Amino acid sequence: MQIGMVGLGRMGANMVRRLLKQGHDCVVFDVNADNVDALVKEGATDASSPADLIAKLAAPRAVWLMLPAAITPKIARDFASKLNKGDAIIDGGNSFYREAIDLSGEFSPLGIDYIDVGTSGGVWGLERGYSLMIGGPQAAVKRLDPIFASLAPGAGQHIEEDAAVGTAPRGYLHCGPAGAGHFVKMVHNGIEYGVMAAYAEGLNILKAANAGNGEREADAETAPLSHPEYYRFDINLPAVAEVWRHGSVIGSWLLDLTAEALKQDPHLKNYDGRVSDSGEGRWTLQTAVETGVPAPVLASALFGRFSSRGEALFAEKVLSAMRHAFGGHLEKNR
Amino acid sequence: MQIGMVGLGRMGANMVRRLLKQGHDCVVFDVNADNVDALVKEGATDASSPADLIAKLAAPRAVWLMLPAAITPKIARDFASKLNKGDAIIDGGNSFYREAIDLSGEFSPLGIDYIDVGTSGGVWGLERGYSLMIGGPQAAVKRLDPIFASLAPGAGQHIEEDAAVGTAPRGYLHCGPAGAGHFVKMVHNGIEYGVMAAYAEGLNILKAANAGNGEREADAETAPLSHPEYYRFDINLPAVAEVWRHGSVIGSWLLDLTAEALKQDPHLKNYDGRVSDSGEGRWTLQTAVETGVPAPVLASALFGRFSSRGEALFAEKVLSAMRHAFGGHLEKNR
Amino acid sequence: MQIGMVGLGRMGANMVRRLLKQGHDCVVFDVNADNVDALVKEGATDASSPADLIAKLAAPRAVWLMLPAAITPKIARDFASKLNKGDAIIDGGNSFYREAIDLSGEFSPLGIDYIDVGTSGGVWGLERGYSLMIGGPQAAVKRLDPIFASLAPGAGQHIEEDAAVGTAPRGYLHCGPAGAGHFVKMVHNGIEYGVMAAYAEGLNILKAANAGNGEREADAETAPLSHPEYYRFDINLPAVAEVWRHGSVIGSWLLDLTAEALKQDPHLKNYDGRVSDSGEGRWTLQTAVETGVPAPVLASALFGRFSSRGEALFAEKVLSAMRHAFGGHLEKNR
């Protein structure tokens, strides 16, 4: 099947590669011509502009956008103004699901289908396949099935059918009307933050298992470690992460990656610990709040990322100022 | 190798079965004779009392306790008083790691090795193998290697050696001296609570994705749903859990189980939502606090379990009383 | 000064009373005529409809809305369509601050000032005065100063001037342009939720100080209380709340109210513990998330309210289903 791919970053380029390998015809465009050239060498058809990409696609066209969330709506509208009735635009990026509802409403009168596809899999998707969460009109989603099936992990595998869950065992799912794909992907990422934080906190606790070996100050402002004799372990973190991968309740793909990362760099010296967040975690939390659903774990995980970037600083200063005001406490030197 | 197993509940019985299958000689005891009989039919040797169990083991003996944490120390002391120099007691239950340090210190002068083994794998361990986190003296752990290797998932498989992580790829690991095994298992369970809560919160948010279909009251005490048009999804939760299993970042064994559970019972009608906690989650949090390590996700997960059992009730009443006192707010009827 | 008050609920009616006492001329309207009549007896001028209220006010008019957030924008637009250039609409309710920015933008071309006033004080405001956080154009806020000054706690008191904080010591403050008042009030309520929860959690912990007097089950799924001898206190909660009011670091008005409530009803039998939230707590959290500010305490407080109303239930069922799936654990009976 033919598809146009716009945005050839880490994700977009690998998705093209996976589609090419399975015999699809990919017309590709990126503002960086080098990215286009690289894929042309691997069998893609180059497009020098959005208009050129459209010209090189046969109707009904399918244009897949794999772009930063901040610019996706603008580019989507630009394409919509150039496409025809029956064509489809797919947003596979990390957009807020409400954009899909809004844009779908805008493009629907033009006869252009807008399809939102939450895409998980990261840099491993090329090989493992991408988990796809899809929103949009039934007919358009059905028409694009060969693309979804090829991108998803189940491509080329025999997989048992199960009516209750449709194509889910193949690694892609039509989740509902416009926005449903990004909604499900948003919550997926919210969960991801929580799961990641659970491992990270646990490993941090294991790392502190030797706290009793050091000295802790004994003054009016510091709690003594009441039983240092119980904190004298030097835990081999790479080995622990590895053993948990085999038969334990917390085995997971994230743990696999963590174990590998710890083997390469047991003290994680290559990292400073400033953790980005890309939007979905925030939206998940805002959605939970709006709908009145408690999400303390997801919230804690998100706030931990904010704090890692120093965003708690003023609050911390307020605490120090209060402590000074009521107790005369001075901050300790670092 | 010969081993005595004391405590033939869900975990202990299956561990015996796994050991029997791999040719070990198991002498078994339980206060419930039916549990003993069942295993005798499968090839175990019965013991009618602790003394009988000891008598049927050849020195140096290995007695594995698989008992509730609350009674383990008492039973361990009882066995220690009957065993000889060179024998070993293994605690494979969910004991607080400090018990192992204390009991090890008590039994060491008698020449009895005390070995703490954190055991993960649940009802699936019989088939998948158990992830074992082991603490205790090097020589004793080494001597029991055939038992650990058989219980762990790697039994009978060809597994690449890796000096940096020792036996971890086989699914068992000597984590350090007395207590280290239960310490690592404790943190494992703390992580488990956090990971579970992340999925649970996310699925709850997905379930509320249809909030805009209902009516929300509009009064001075209730926030209106500002954009009901964005909350009109009916998400197929079993299908979503299934699709996430394939290629997504949050794939895990817990997700596998969750997807299966949702397929069987999409609305989880079989559950009331009262969630137990068995100790390790509490100890993990207390350890984090004692050593000054932030663990907000693990804490939120644990507190969610407490709340599920109604333990927040008085605090909630205090909030209602305050709201009434300053704002004249009455509680709404259920 | 003359003012029209629309919405004579708990808050609106008492604000009229406070203004009447200080010699202001209040024209009042409510959909419930009884509410109007009650205030007419205390000196207010009745209005039988919005149009009548407008007709009874001299230009430049000031119409104060004290209504549920969900209907405020509609009523505000209705008044704006009937008022003239130079008139002002004040929203003193619990509206989302963005409404004020939007409505201000709509009414500004008509020459109508829209002023958002966050109002704190609850049922005690009549006597103590209301803390007012004000947003809107400088000139209009200045024109209404006599009203603000009378509603605020500083009315009739000698208060030292302090240029750095303006009228704040009098209990009212022009916080900035349109929306600033409700923004500051929103955060105020977010803080309020956090402060309330801190007291509530602490009192709940004190209540459990007798946990060692009871029996705790000892089975594989329940952590034993390791030192019951340390949990044998029967704390007199009303007395503790009272003693904290005198000289302790946590003295506050909320504590004053809590102590009084506990004195009246030491076990808070009059409450079920279903705690409402009225919007600001949610908006505060969403704002924190949007601007990347960690707010774990405010989030926990809000989620505690959601949970008190049973909104965690499905998540809790997911946890029980997982526990059953991996460990065969059955839920315990209530």
Next chain:
Amino acid sequence: MQIGMVGLGRMGANMVRRLLKQGHDCVVFDVNADNVDALVKEGATDASSPADLIAKLAAPRAVWLMLPAAITPKIARDFASKLNKGDAIIDGGNSFYREAIDLSGEFSPLGIDYIDVGTSGGVWGLERGYSLMIGGPQAAVKRLDPIFASLAPGAGQHIEEDAAVGTAPRGYLHCGPAGAGHFVKMVHNGIEYGVMAAYAEGLNILKAANAGNGEREADAETAPLSHPEYYRFDINLPAVAEVWRHGSVIGSWLLDLTAEALKQDPHLKNYDGRVSDSGEGRWTLQTAVETGVPAPVLASALFGRFSSRGEALFAEKVLSAMRHAFGGHLEKNR
């Protein structure tokens, strides 16, 4: 009444001053002789050693320890070995309440009363009085009533009696047997942490109200600020803290201090934001966990302090390592 005071730091010295002013006879000792000299000039009797202090007190003696928690038990035992039947030792420091239960059990056979007094009030206690939470045997507490009454805020004031709450309105309370005083003080401080954090988080959100004035990056890893037009407030924090003091629901002594601190230093430039914790917050949380009481707000507040001191660093590095592993994400430069 005569009392011996041991430990003349910030708290101990001011408590002596308050007692001297009310006519009590204070014999004082500190390892730092300068601290002793200063109080001798104000009317105290000096002691050159514990033995000297004991010698200068008439039986039945009362020795009040105001020392860091880490050394209190040792010093208490030292005094107990030198005192006589009928004497009393009072621990007014921030000790873990279990120490009081243990020490009380040790000293009781000697006929020495051990009394634990949680003391709140900070550097302001000299003037405002100290809130005292007292545990220990009824008779000994009664005997020391003149001391407690003088230290507490109610000294010299007419205060209405209320049988239900005893001496609480005077600012001191016999909370129960040994340990009850420190238990109640422990929870008091847990609440304090939560209340402080609520204000700190709220003020941090207010500070970020101008987020829409800056630029936010738009790339695949950063969520765009969806509505910068709603984040263009420059909030005068000192003025807001001040206005909240007057008539708002969140008025408190901590807010009074915060407003003053912000007036002196609106950007809190004098603080780095490293926030200490002195033990009670930790013990409160551990107690909540042990007794199964949800305390998410208190936990979040405590963990925020840990994080302010960099204790989340390794967990943050784990997150960055995971993000790199699955998504190829590099950390952003600071």
